[in-house]
Amino acid sequence: MPTSVKMPRLGETVAEGTIGSWLKNEGDYVEVDESLAEIETDKINAELPSPVAGRLAKILVQSGATVTVGTDIALIEESADVSADTAAASSAPGPDAAPVKSDTQAAIPLLNEQDERNAATKPSSPAMNRHGEQKEEEERQRISPLARRLAREHGLDLNDITGTGTGGRVRKEDIMAYLEQRSSVATAPVQVPAVPAAVAVAPAPAYTAGEDEEVVTPSKMRLSIAEHMVRSKRTSPHATTVVEVDMTNIARWLQQHKDEFKQREGYGISFVPFVMKAVCEGIRKVPLINSTWTEDNRIIVKKRINLGVAVATDVGLVVPTIHGADQYTLAGLAKQIHAIAQRARVNKLTIQDMQGSTFVVNNPGVFGTIISVPIINQPHAGILSMDAVVKRPVVTEDDAIAIRSMMYLCLSFDHRVLDGAGAAGFLQAVRAKLQSYGREIDVY
Amino acid sequence: MNEKKVTYLEAISQAIREEMLRDEAVFILGEDVGAYGGAFKVSAGLLEEFGSERVIDTPMSEAAIIGSAIGSALMGMRPIAEMQFIDFITCGFDQIINMATKMYWRVGMPVPVVIRGPAGGGTKGGPFHSSSPEAWFFHTPGIKVVVPSTAYDAKGLLKAAIRDNNPVLYLEHKLLYRLPFLREELPAEDYIVPLGKAIIRREGEDMTILSYGAMVHQCLRAAQILEEDDDLEVEVMDLRCISPLDREAIQESVKRTNKVMIVHEDTLTGGIGSELSAILTEDLFEHLDGPITRVAAPDTPFPYAPELEAAYLPNSEKIVAAARELAAY
Numbered sequence: 001m002p003t004s005v006k007m008p009r010l011g012e013t014v015a016e017g018t019i020g021s022w023l024k025n026e027g028d029y030v031e032v033d034e035s036l037a038e039i040e041t042d043k044i045n046a047e048l049p050s051p052v053a054g055r056l057a058k059i060l061v062q063s064g065a066t067v068t069v070g071t072d073i074a075l076i077e078e079s080a081d082v083s084a085d086t087a088a089a090s091s092a093p094g095p096d097a098a099p100v101k102s103d104t105q106a107a108i109p110l111l112n113e114q115d116e117r118n119a120a121t122k123p124s125s126p127a128m129n130r131h132g133e134q135k136e137e138e139e140r141q142r143i144s145p146l147a148r149r150l151a152r153e154h155g156l157d158l159n160d161i162t163g164t165g166t167g168g169r170v171r172k173e174d175i176m177a178y179l180e181q182r183s184s185v186a187t188a189p190v191q192v193p194a195v196p197a198a199v200a201v202a203p204a205p206a207y208t209a210g211e212d213e214e215v216v217t218p219s220k221m222r223l224s225i226a227e228h229m230v231r232s233k234r235t236s237p238h239a240t241t242v243v244e245v246d247m248t249n250i251a252r253w254l255q256q257h258k259d260e261f262k263q264r265e266g267y268g269i270s271f272v273p274f275v276m277k278a279v280c281e282g283i284r285k286v287p288l289i290n291s292t293w294t295e296d297n298r299i300i301v302k303k304r305i306n307l308g309v310a311v312a313t314d315v316g317l318v319v320p321t322i323h324g325a326d327q328y329t330l331a332g333l334a335k336q337i338h339a340i341a342q343r344a345r346v347n348k349l350t351i352q353d354m355q356g357s358t359f360v361v362n363n364p365g366v367f368g369t370i371i372s373v374p375i376i377n378q379p380h381a382g383i384l385s386m387d388a389v390v391k392r393p394v395v396t397e398d399d400a401i402a403i404r405s406m407m408y409l410c411l412s413f414d415h416r417v418l419d420g421a422g423a424a425g426f427l428q429a430v431r432a433k434l435q436s437y438g439r440e441i442d443v444y
Numbered sequence: 445m446n447e448k449k450v451t452y453l454e455a456i457s458q459a460i461r462e463e464m465l466r467d468e469a470v471f472i473l474g475e476d477v478g479a480y481g482g483a484f485k486v487s488a489g490l491l492e493e494f495g496s497e498r499v500i501d502t503p504m505s506e507a508a509i510i511g512s513a514i515g516s517a518l519m520g521m522r523p524i525a526e527m528q529f530i531d532f533i534t535c536g537f538d539q540i541i542n543m544a545t546k547m548y549w550r551v552g553m554p555v556p557v558v559i560r561g562p563a564g565g566g567t568k569g570g571p572f573h574s575s576s577p578e579a580w581f582f583h584t585p586g587i588k589v590v591v592p593s594t595a596y597d598a599k600g601l602l603k604a605a606i607r608d609n610n611p612v613l614y615l616e617h618k619l620l621y622r623l624p625f626l627r628e629e630l631p632a633e634d635y636i637v638p639l640g641k642a643i644i645r646r647e648g649e650d651m652t653i654l655s656y657g658a659m660v661h662q663c664l665r666a667a668q669i670l671e672e673d674d675d676l677e678v679e680v681m682d683l684r685c686i687s688p689l690d691r692e693a694i695q696e697s698v699k700r701t702n703k704v705m706i707v708h709e710d711t712l713t714g715g716i717g718s719e720l721s722a723i724l725t726e727d728l729f730e731h732l733d734g735p736i737t738r739v740a741a742p743d744t745p746f747p748y749a750p751e752l753e754a755a756y757l758p759n760s761e762k763i764v765a766a767a768r769e770l771a772a773y
Contacts, residue, residue, distance in 0.1 A: 064772065144702075144732065144734055145729050145732045145733075149731075165734075165773050166772050166773050169773065171734065171773065172702050
């Protein structure tokens with residue numbers, strides 16, 4: 001039996017992917033983890049590692065085609081000596097599970113189109129590769145000269161345009177399609193598809209802008225976020241509950257040790273790892289908050305705690321994952337957060353980074369907000385927003401008024417999965433953990 | 445078969461005969477062009493009609509044929525020098541390069557010589573009877589290079605070449621000589637096809653294929669396949685004359701299609717495609733939506749074994765494959 005290779009889920013919210021190009025031809029032999037194809041989605045592009053070693057027997061989905069996540073895209077005849085782990089690779093994936101074994105794809109850097117474009121100062125690529133073997137440097141400049149001129153003439157940001165040429169190259173028809181879409185779709189509302197799969201880029205009724213209006217065409221990423229937000233609100237009955245947490249001891253510790261910590265470790269530490277650590281504690285107390293309500297009305301409780309961290313980047317919001325967050329110390333979490341945010345900002349997130357999260361911690365507090373009502377990242381059961389830590393006059397337990405560093409934690413949860421009591425129980429546990437720190441904190 | 449329809453070869457014969465009738469200065473010389481009527485019978489009947497002073501059988505020396513042609517042209521004649529196979533033009537190379545092309549530049553005397561002969565492969569002719577020598581002359585200033593692909597053009601271009609005051613190399617593809625599908629009815633009246641004017645053989649918007657000679661027909665076949673199987677509208681431009689090139693027509697087409705492929709039967713390196721590619725990059729860089737793609741013969745001598753010859757020559761299959769890659773680029 002050949003092993004089928006499936007379209008991976010590149011990110012929680014991505015329902016379909018496009019084969020950018022096949023890096024192997026039918027008949028080629030591949031090693032485990034060797035790149036088979038380039039996959040493109042609205043959010044990220046990545047190389048797809050082979051789940052097994054063997055011969056690429058059949059390409060089922062040609063480059064350029066877009067298929068839903070989990071679709072078989074190729075068949076690999078395994079080498080005789082490859083054994084058991086193939087069963088795992090070929091079995092049907094769970095609703096949010098990666099169809100490709102996660103351990104085979106740990107550190108595959110995403111293709112960074114922006115970098116490639118910027119790096120294209122050396123003489124440009126030597127045309128097409130007739131042997132199907134595409135080395136990265138040969139594909140550095142993924143925009144045709146014509147497309148570059150057209151983009152310049154129309155004042156377009158090439159980041160907004162998805163290339164459909166070989167290797168994701170932006171070419172004439174992509175610019176034309178973009179211009180056409182911009183003039184026709186314009187400000188039409190985002191379509192929510194009946195099947196929660198395709199992102200709504202379908203042609204909508206044309207909207208003609210008035211004299212005092214400007215038509216902005218959302219980027220693919222914006223459309224993807226829009227689709228996900230609408231779908232989440234439609235899927236989960238959101239309820240939001242808020243607790244106030246006294247962060248004074250943590251704030252003081254940070255004030256005193258933050259610089260020294262950064263000097264010593266090379267990365268910073270903030271309130272975020274403390275909240276994440278406390279969230280892990282809360283999940284241990286109320287495991288239901290770390291679950292998924294399935295379409296066939298069951299609740300799948302996740303035993304691993306993989307925390308998504310919302311990171312704002314230049315191109316939009318991404319939510320990469322810290323896997324096994326409960327296994328880290330505070331310093332370890334700080335290191336993970338630093339690494340993931342770095343990767344997100346330079347667009348080097350991996351497939352692994354973009355999948356498998358079970359709960360999200362959001363930190364709008366950095367923007368100074370004091371209360372936020374977040375929307376759940378599907379298919380999670382909850383999302384926690386930590387708002388700004390601000391000094392407030394607080395009545396203490398002994399009826400004195402003291403100046404304390406206070407923070408609101410806002411939890412939006414799926415009311416199908418649990419009720420206010422459960423949600424509050426979770427928040428209480430988070431708060432208790434955060435308030436348990438004394439003057440001296442061991443972050444290791 | 446409609447008797448009025450003529451082959452590519454008959455069109456060439458008609459052009460020679462009509463020009464000889466029109467202008468007494470026109471004459472033909474070459475190996476076996478007289479009594480034998482030419483190795484491919486292009487000049488059959490001319491000796492009887494025009495006599496041995498205007499249809500001259502020569503010794504087996506291309507240098508002598510071309511050299512005497514140049515000399516007579518300087519004296520006011522308009523010779524047509526036939527190479528029995530164009531491969532042997534190399535024996536007359538010095539006369540062409542050092543004399544014919546430079547004479548007007550040196551002494552202001554025009555050299556209205558036409559050097560013509562059967563070129564190209566696909567006839568199992570082996571390394572000495574299959575070559576496409578155009579690139580040597582394409583490179584050289586002072587000589588025009590004409591490569592017809594149809595009977596109409598074969599006649600019209602040859603007439604224009606004979607009337608031109610410059611040396612003209614006229615390459616007729618021997619595979620096309622008697623191809624039935626190239627038979628066509630030609631205008632009864634005198635006509636020429638001007639040198640230096642390309643023609644679009646098939647219109648399309650997705651890419652332009654530039655070609656000439658016998659390869660034009662492979663390109664047209666490929667374009668048909670690409671339309672049927674890939675929904676691609678491929679424009680095929682027949683250059684007809686590769687020196688001088690019709691830069692205007694090439695620009696007009698490529699500006700519309702933004703992708704361009706060059707197909708020629710000659711070997712790849714230093715071929716016409718190389719120069720076209722350079723011109724396109726200089727003139728139209730920001731109009732290009734993909735790399736300029738070349739389909740040509742590999743850089744080896746022409747093979748003899750039929751299997752090797754088949755593998756060596758560009759064909760519609762190779763063109764289709766390259767076009768698909770270019771379209772997807």
